[in-house]
Amino acid sequence: MADLLHPNSEEFLQTVHGVSERGIYKVLYNHQHESLTIAQIRQEMGLQAGEQEQLGRRLRNLYSNFEIEKSRNGNDFLYRLVARREIALNTEAISNRVRAEVLKDQRCVQCGRTPKEHHVVLHVDHKIPQAWGGTNDIENLQALCSDCNEGKKNLYATYDKFADKIQLAANYDEVHRRIGELLKAFDGKPVPSDLVEIVAKSKQYQDDWQKRMRELRELGWQYSFTKKKEGNRVRSYFILERYEPWPDGSIRAAIKQQELLKKQARQESD
Secondary structure, eight states, rough: OOOOTTTHHHHHHOOOHHHHHHHHHHHHTTTTTEEEEEEEHHTTTOOOOTTTTTTTHHHHHHTTOOOOOEEEETTHHHHHHHOOOOOOTTTOOHHHHHHHHHTTTTSSSTOOOHHHOOOOEEEESSSSGGTTTOSSSGEEEEEEEEEEEEEHHHHHHTGGGGGGHHHTTTTTTSSSHHHHHHHTTTTSOOOEEEEEEEEESSOOOOOOHHHHGGGGGGGEEOOOOOOOETTEEEEEEEEEEEEOOOOOOOOHHHHHHHHHHHHHHHHOHH
């Protein structure tokens, strides 16, 4: 084991990329001589109840680089930061049980082809690539045939240069937050629209991610849209001009409330 990294050190920032993971580590680092529950970690991070509900999963993302002692006190699990791992765990390993669960339907989730009918080979794919902060949790795994898997890898590889920015956004559960955090990560620079689409769909399929993006305007966000000719194609970009703090609780509920207030205001003015 090696000495712990200071949460403000450059080496730590290069090792841990996720915002939540960095926040969890900082809390555990500042309390390394005591064990904390998830609720206590949440409180130290300044999060409200229900905010960042996947905090336990984010904590587990630290296991590959740090030894975190886990114990139990009644119904609560306690966590204590012990040391840095000199050799990271093998994050590529996926158990046979999980692999079987992911492939149980024997169908590519993208094209629908099956080994029996179409003689394709299925692979266990990470929805959010590990290079972008994706985990081996079963919720981040899916079955893809060889063709779809290769096509996805080729497409995603073109955005690996933005991996640090994608990691700041792709793991949030709410689609509005994923889109918004991605725009914020680019700090006013143009964001390719197809990258916004990828991040919007990273947790679950979105049949109208553009609408989800437009709904950010209900929260006071402002962005512009531009097109650039690059070689033989024209690419679209979004540029964030202004953003507001995220509302407490559900973002979708806050948007619905704003839409309702506008509708009532229009009815009263008629």
